[in-house]
Amino acid sequence: MRNYRYALLPLALAAACAHADDSLSLTDALTNGKVTIDSRLRMENVSDDAITKDANALTWRNRVGYKTAPWFGFTLFAELEDVRALDESYNSTANGRTQYPTVADPEGSEWDQAGIAWEPTPGSQLVVGRQRINLDNQRFFGSVGWRQNDQTFDAAAFTQTLGKNTTARYYYLQDAHRVFGHANPNPLLAEYDIGGHLVNVAHVFGPATLTGYTYFVENEDLPLTSNRIIGARLAGTHALNEPWKLLYTAEYAQQANWRDGAHAIDADYVLFEIGAARGAYAGKFSQERLGGDGHYAFQTPFATLHAFNGWADKFSVIPVNGLIDNAVLVNGPAGKLQWAASYHQYSADHGGADYGTEWDASLSYAFKQRFTALAKIASYDADSFARDTDKFWLSLEYKY
Secondary structure: OOOOOOOHHHHHHHHHHOOOOOOOOHHHHHHOOEEEEEEEEEEEEEEEOOOOOOEEEEEEEEEEEEEOOOEOOEEEEEEEEEEEEEEEEOEOOOOOOOOOOEOOOOOEEEEEEEEEEEOOOOOEEEEEEEEOOOOOOOOOOOOOOOOOOOOEEEEEEEEEEEOOOEEEEEEEEEEEEOOOOOOOOOHHHHEEEEEEEEEEEEEEEOOEEEEEEEEEEEEOOOHHHOEEEEEEEEEEEEEOOOOEEEEEEEEEEEEEEOOOOOOOOEEEEEEEEEEEEEOOEEEEEEEEEEOEOOOOEOOOOOOOHHHOOOOOOOOOOOOOOOEEEEEEEEEEEEOOEEEEEEEEEEEOOOOOOEEEEEEEEEEEEEEOOOEEEEEEEEEEEEOOOOOOEEEEEEEEEEEO
């Protein structure tokens, strides 16, 4: 671990204290903060033709957090998380039950977040400590909120608003704390020792947002995977005849080796989406291409992977021949319920092999202001990649 971790913290403290006003009560700031509670009970069933037994996981995740009131622009924050398995008939990656399919929700307790935030002027913020990082649609960096244990980073994050419509973000990364838990017996599943520099600049013009980004990450535990990503994204809407509107997204990124990364790391990412919305109903066609050449394919290990390429999670690691995901996605309300459905056709970017197809659907219901119930299903039909897999979830979540 680098001994200059959080070197920015004492600098920020010193700058703020130089302008401190003794009349402000630190005690009031510490005691008049905000408590957050998040409790989620979830059942997950997995049937994978590659494994004889089905997985049945019943897990209960609880989080308690606290954020102080501001004191001369400073706030402290912390969040403790605990995951318990009520039915452990699954491979959590940490419990040794490899006769079952994987459900990546191991038991354990850990600090999800802990740090300090400083806002020296309106539109400026420095956050130092363990924190969630969610950039754009979380394709490259996200907190993986679907899993019971979030992915978090030890990082220094600086955000600056430039005028009314532009926001610039910079992150210096240290450790990546993965969803598999800090106590995982496999140290590479528990966390990565990384050094990273992330720059993301977004400009809003009308109903569209244009974002440019550069992400440089050195992985000291897996040095051959060290890489940099440079790209741009345009997403927005366009008014049609009332009440219709056009939805669109276009994105391109290029990935190459960095530092000790393997020379084979050289791949492109392309996303194109077009759709329409009418009130609360929406539908779109999406084509996502993660390039591959038979030796290496575009990888996004720090993404919220469950949100991409189907909920069956067959493409968390992209095959070396790459991936083309052609998908149709629809969503909307049904009374007090919210529903979503999608269909995916998967094929290789290099060679054109048909990987398989997938149907996904979900139904959710929010009630009593703080509760959400969810039923969700994913069905992957394999052709030339992996094996047929079906997944089913039921969950109940409370947030305060």
